[in-house]
Amino acid sequence: MPPASTNSSSDSKPTGGSGGVQSLERAFDLLERMADAGGEVGLSELSAGSGLPLPTIHRLMRTLVTCGYVRQQPNRRYALGPRLIRLGESAGRLLGTWARPYLAELVEATGETANMALLDGDEVVYVAQVPSRHSMRMFTEVGRRVLPHSTGVGKALLANVPAQEVRALLARTGMPAATGQTITDPERFLESLARVRELGYAMDDNEQEIGVRCLAVTVPDSPTAAAISISGPAGRVTEAATGKIVPVLHDVAVKLSAALAGNGAA
CATH class of the missing domain: 3.30.450.40 (GAF domain)
Known part of the structure; x- marks a missing residue:
């Protein structure tokens, strides 16, 4: 039997209400929460506001950083990234x-x-x-x-x-x-x-x-x-x-x- 994945398999499954992909819905929700907070937040703030566990938020933010939609500041907080400007x-x-x-x-x-x-x-x-x-x-x-x-x-x-x-x-x-x-x-x-x-x-x-x-x-x-x-x-x-x-x-x-x-x- 293959080892269990460390990623949450539910993230990539369609959500029951919208038929969308849960990880995408969560990622966009985090981006909107960042915008509402002025563009820069910490993981604990995102966790408190979204109700998502810190490991899930960390994984999503890491992906957004890799794609350029979020950047990590020297103070370890996260800010909206420059790639969003073109969009x-x-x-x-x-x-x-x-x-x-x-x-x-x-x-x-x-x-x-x-x-x-x-x-x-x-x-x-x-x-x-x-x-x-x-x-x-x-x-x-x-x-x-x-x-x-x-x-x-x-x-x-x-x-x-x-x-x-x-x-x-x-x-x-x-x-x-x-x-x-x-x-x-x-x-x-x-x-x-x-x-x-x-x-x-x-x-x-x-x-x-x-x-x-x-x-x-x-x-x-x-x-x-x-x-x-x-x-x-x-x-x-x-x-x-x-x-x-x-x-x-x-x-x-x-x-x-x-x-x-x-x-x-x-």
Whole structure:
């Protein structure tokens, strides 16, 4: 009889619920836990968070290090590896490609510039845009990074984040004023997030740029925190226009969510 393998044979078997390979599911779970922790963790932290035994985590991390997706630091902690950068950049470009038909639908329905943004660490990054046909319109470059406290997409993305995490983020980034309308007090900002939850959408009212209003909603069940928005001159994005635009935003967000899940097509 051949000797028993030291590797857990269950790791390579399909899991009962998803039909996937357990070791892959565990490895990706560890990568996501590392990202949630800021990109660098110790084995004991991963074990406590994942519930996996240390030998299993050590084996998985060793494989990820060999593949370049994780690196071991001099302090023996593990950090996300540089090979993930290429994957992330490629995925980001594809995400923008997938989103554009839905943003174009927003532009067609509202007449205003449409954007898609993600929460990346403590910042909001714009990953896709379709401009308005109006000569007076808002331009936000794809790839631009902004602090979330002064943007509609930032408020939408933070609205359901626990208050203590929002406070910690604001403490790290500060709350510089982009305009005289920017909220610069953490408690006032938390109050504005409560308003977002109540209304079901977020607004940047001259807070990032004077004369510009932005309306934003999150993309439900997105694999990564995402929001879509329209932006335009305050004279066009009025209270009356808001009542018509917000349902369209929600409808397009649901369609985009289905597309990202592989259940829809442009």
